[in-house]
Every structure is written in structure tokens, then in C-alpha cells.
Amino acid sequence: MSLLLCTIIGGIDSTVQSIEVEIDNGISGLKFGTGEKSSISYRFESRFQFYAEKGKYTTLPITINGRKAIIMVHDLVRKGLYIFSFEESPAVAIRNVIGGEKYGIGTLKEGEESIYQGLLDK
Numbered sequence: 421m422s423l424l425l426c427t428i429i430g431g432i433d434s435t436v437q438s439i440e441v442e443i444d445n446g447i448s449g450l451k452f453g454t455g456e457k458s459s460i461s462y463r464f465e466s467r468f469q470f471y472a473e474k475g476k477y478t479t480l481p482i483t484i485n486g487r488k489a490i491i492m493v494h495d496l497v498r499k500g501l502y503i504f505s506f507e508e509s510p511a512v513a514i515r516n517v518i519g520g521e522k523y524g525i526g527t528l529k530e531g532e533e534s535i536y537q538g539l540l541d542k
Contacts (some may be wrong), residue, residue, distance in 0.1 A: 424450060424470040425497050426504070428482070443492055446474030446514030511536035 443450070448471040453462040478498060480491040481487050496502055500522070505513035515532040517523045527535060 421448065421469050421471050422491075423494070423496075424472045425502055426524065427452075428484075428489060428491050430442065430484050430487055433488065436488070436490060439480060440490060440492065443472040443533045444477055444479075447472050514539065 424443065427443070429436050440444075449462075450470045450472060451468065452468040452470070453465045453467040455462055473494070476495045477492045478494070478495070480493065482489050482491055497504070503513050503517055506514075511532040514536050515527050518535065519527050522527065
């Protein structure tokens with residue numbers, strides 16, 4: 421089971437609030453997945469299982485397609501201990517962090533994959 425670092429939750433206000441409270445209070449066995457509704461039942465298939473730490477999340481309100489949603493981010497992410505990569509390869513994101521303001525270590529583009537692989541292996 422993995423620690424929940426970040427999630428985006430959208431839906432009916434009461435559902436979003438309920439999930440937010442559960443995460444903020446700390447919960448184990450939190451499952452994310454997909455489901456299928458039939459005329460007599462709902463079948464859920466778990467894809468990931470997480471646990472959440474009590475009081476360790478910051479909630480940010482957002483709008484997705486005109487509907488309210490929230491982003492919940494763990495303190496470890498906010499402190500910069502984890503790096504997310506959305507629009508570029510993870511190797512490029514790591515190189516940008518290492519060469520950025522916090523560390524200022526100049527790295528060549530040719531070495532980004534080696535650095536990334538070294539971090540994965542560690």
C-alpha cells in the first residue's frame with residue numbers, strides 16, 4: 421500500500437467533502453479504480469490502494485469543466501521532496517530541479533537520462 425501524495429477529486433459537493441474529510445482524518449485502504457453500473461448493482465474494480473496521513477494535506481479548490489473540484493496535496497510534495505512531471509519526461513524534470521534555484525548544479529542535456537536512472541536505481 422502506498423502513501424497518497426496528491427489527488428484531484430470532483431463530483432457532487434457532498435461526495436467531495438466526504439472524501440476530503442476521510443483523507444484529512446487519515447485512512448488506510450483507500451482505493452481508486454473504475455466501476456460499472458448495471459440495473460441491479462455496481463461493480464468496482466480497484467486499480468490502486470493508498471493510505472492517507474492525518475492532517476498532512478493541503479486542499480486547493482479548483483474548477484474542472486465548470487464544476488467544483490479539489491486538489492489535495494501532501495506536505496511532502498509541498499516541501500519539494502517529490503517531483504511531478506506532467507508535460508515533460510521525468511528525466512527532464514529532474515534535470516530542471518537539479519539545475520534550478522534550489523541546487524544550481526549545471527547538468528548537460530546528454531546526462532539527464534543517466535542521472536534519472538541513477539536516482540531510480542538508488
